[in-house]
Amino acid sequence: MRLDPGTYQVAIENLSGPDPTLIKDLIYGDSNPADVSISGANAGTVFGHHMSPDAIAVGAIDSANTPAFSVTPPKSEDFSSSGVGTQLWFNFDGTALPSPLLLSPVAVSGIDDIETTVPGGLGDFFGTSAATPSVAAVAALMLQGNSLLNPTDIKSLLEDSAVAAVDPTTATANPEVSGTGLVQANLAVAFAETGIISGSHQRTLVGTHLNDVFIPDPAIFVTMTGGGGNDTFQSTIGGFNGDTITDGHVGDKIVFTDANLATFAYTWSGTTLHYVSTHALNLPNNPIGHFILSADPTSGVDVTLAPENPALQDFTSGGTSDLLWQNTNGSTGTWEIGNGLKTGGTDLGPISGVWTIGGTGDFTFNHTSDLLFRNNSTGDVATWEITNGSKSGSTDLGPVPLNWQILGVGDFNHDGTGDILWRNNSNNDLGTWELQNGVKTGGADLGIAASTLRVVGIGDFNGDGTSDVLLRDSGTGDAKIWEVQNGAKSGTTDLGVVPLTWHVEGVGDFNGDGTSDILWRSDNGDVGTWELTNGLKTGGTDLGNVSNAWHIVGVGDYYDNGTTDILWRNDSGDTGIWQIKNGLKVGGTDLGVVPTSWHIIEPHFDFV
Secondary structure, eight states: OOOOOSSSOOOOOOOOSOOOOOOOOOOOOOSSSOOOOOOSOOSSOOOOOSSSSOOOOOEEGGGGSSSGTTTOOBOOOOTTTOOTEEEEEEOTTTTTTEEEEOOOOEEEEEEEEEOOOOOTSSEEEEEEEHHHHHHHHHHHHHHHOOOOOOOOHHHHHHHHHHHHHEEETTBBBOOOHHTTOOHHHHHHHHHHHHHHEOOOSEEEEEEESOOOOOEEOOSSEEEEEEEEEEEEEEOOHHHHHTTTEEOOOOTOOEEEEEEETOOOOOOEEEEEEEETTTTTEEOOOOOEEEEEEEEEEESSSSEEOOOOOOTOOOSSSSSSSOOEEEESSSEEEEEETTTTTTEEEEEEEEEOEEEEEEEEEEEESSSOOOEEEETTTTOEEEEEETTTTEEEEEEEEOOOOTTTTEEEEEEEESSSOOOOEEEEETTTTEEEEETTEEEEEEEEEEEEEOTEEEEEEESSSSSSSSSSSEETTTTTTTEEEEEETEEEEEEEEEEEEOOTTEEEEEEEEESSSSSSSEEEEETTSSEEEEEEETTTTEEEEEEEEETTEEEEEEESSSSSSSEEEEEEETTSEEEEEEEETTTEEEEEEEEEOOTOOOOOOOOOOOOO
8 A cells, every 4th residue: 555645543453362562563665664753652663783682772862852951851852762562582693582582672862953064954963863873972982981891881881871861751761762861971981981880860880891889879779780890889888778789799899988897797698788787788699708897998898798708607697707615515505706706695505415516507598607417326417597696497408327427518519508528437438418598409429538538627728719628648647639619529739748746727718818728736836827829838827836725626707807817725714816817916815714514616627
């Protein structure tokens, strides 16, 4: 049918079935789509390469309807392309998708109604064909300011800069037409050049694959996505309250600019970081790792995400290692520690003598350590879940033959949850149980160790975020590491022979470099550490000689500064902490005398 130029009313009749929620009406000429403007349709008008996820589709806003001309918020053109309902049916290689992807491809808007010198009567250039070059020019300036940005980075920063626009027909925001809004060239270029992403209008901020700094508007709830790199999120105590950080990587940092390190306290429970009484910051992806505190070089407190620390033993999710005690009569309790001092305690109740505490670890991924038990008679294995320092539940993991011994807890598959290391005392076979949400989900056989090789520690010695196994030859003194990746043994490193008058007393990060080190003690009382990097010994430190009346009974981060400290117990019952920083002893705390009928629960590694 031939249509003469003019205005037509187009009616679409539904002959059967329910009415569709979206309709797209295309009118074609002899070979190409006709020059048609359709008003009132609710279908997307974006098609072709513009709807590719890698393209930045641009809506149009008349330059006269922008804040520069006192129009706030800016108004989209009534003919600007809509992305609502647009469907992508094929992969990049041309293969069909199982089901279409529903897209809203309009990312941002640029200005049209532009004066140009282009011949052909385009003195006032309108439409998305005019708006797109204006945004492309901003992108070019961004790349000139930072050539490391990729296309996804450009799109994110353009969206971060945009001021929300409204649909002229409804006077309300319509992201399908305007995207996140009108690009602010000065902000977008500044974000690219400085890596500092801030704004007083955006409720959503998305970073780049580089190291970004986010400064959200403290007056509104803001959702931030860092992307790659080591990102910094910076606001006040009140400004962060109710905000959301959707991702998290080791090295990312949250800066509370008005906080005081001496009084700042937090608990991390699941997907929420609770801090300073009733304040809360949402962390919906529950990143793997633990937080450490430090004074910010400028002002405030830095809360930095560090690698997962299986030895943390934190029963209150406050970021500091706590103490687990058991009396000879079976009574069990904890001491909560903050800044190296006892801040509280919890009675966990009595435990039958047939049950032995086999270790502690975060088996439910709520950033709180739980208790692992073994029945000495039946071989049954169970856990006590701990929440806010108190027992909140228990799980029976089933019986295991008694020739298998629990050696310790670590994260052997890098999922942020504690797993169990076992040894078969009949043949020296080593294996793991992998746990998720408190239940066993799998296991791996790590292989048979030589009969003289004894397990003396668990730690992340090569910095890959997965726990490895430290072994020592009881006949020669040779020390070696079994590296573990994705739950399986991936290699072995020989650290050399150490005289058998020296014994491994603990594993932890004593120099704060994110890699586990080894704590040694000699029969004459001398104490020292081996520093490891990438699984190799890189140095050592002599920490001095201590009377043999004092015994190392644990290691942990008792000051929440990212460095492992040393816990001591005297034959008299006195208990104290050596504070370690950068591999050196820098202080200590006396926690007082506890009757010798109470014992600090330690891992069950071999003493070699």
